[in-house]
Amino acid sequence: MSLQITRGGSSEGSNPGGSIELAKATAIMERYTTWNANEALIPMMQEIQHEYGYIPDVLTALISETFDVPLTQIYGAATFYSDFRALPQAEHRVLLCEGLACYVCGSQELHRTVREKLGIDYGEATPDNKFILERANYCFGACQLMPMVEIDHTFYGNVTPEKLVELIDRTAQSEGHSSHDPE
Numbered sequence: 001m002s003l004q005i006t007r008g009g010s011s012e013g014s015n016p017g018g019s020i021e022l023a024k025a026t027a028i029m030e031r032y033t034t035w036n037a038n039e040a041l042i043p044m045m046q047e048i049q050h051e052y053g054y055i056p057d058v059l060t061a062l063i064s065e066t067f068d069v070p071l072t073q074i075y076g077a078a079t080f081y082s083d084f085r086a087l088p089q090a091e092h093r094v095l096l097c098e099g100l101a102c103y104v105c106g107s108q109e110l111h112r113t114v115r116e117k118l119g120i121d122y123g124e125a126t127p128d129n130k131f132i133l134e135r136a137n138y139c140f141g142a143c144q145l146m147p148m149v150e151i152d153h154t155f156y157g158n159v160t161p162e163k164l165v166e167l168i169d170r171t172a173q174s175e176g177h178s179s180h181d182p183e
């Protein structure tokens with residue numbers, strides 16, 4: 001198989017975490033061009049994760065295209081091996097509940113608040129890797145406290161935009177992963 005990587009420089013847009021430098025990924029992939037694609041997949045993904053800290057969507061698509069491996073096979077491998085991550089890692093994770101009750105009672109406003117406060121959207125991390133924003137499309141099981149937010153594994157209910165800004169500020173000032181008391 002000959003490697004034909006047509007993308008160069010950096011990539012951004014739908015890629016979670018914003019733009020990434022593709023040169024390192026292409027160098028990794030070039031080392032596997034003589035391998036059987038099925039045998040190359042896991043070690044190649046391990047190298048990419050080691051380099052980037054996760055497997056960016058854009059590289060999943062590039063591996064699929066370059067090695068003629070179905071996307072479903074790559075996602076299957078990424079799901080099977082729990083070491084693989086689909087999102088960049090950050091010091092703190094803000095998870096907004098977008099279950100139905102929270103969705104109709106304020107989660108959209110909280111989403112807008114985080115975008116304005118931290119400049120990131122779902123699946124993105126701040127440039128200093130301090131925060132990542134994620135969406136939960138499932139119910140946290142506490143609809144009576146909607147809208148719900150989880151920050152670093154601690155749940156908060158009846159969250160207003162003002163309260164969320166306060167929680168983010170408090171989290172930013174904490175050392176490493178926070179362990180706030182549930183509120």
Ligand code: FES
Binds near residue numbers: 100139140147
């Ligand atoms: S929908 Fe958010 S807690 Fe139930």
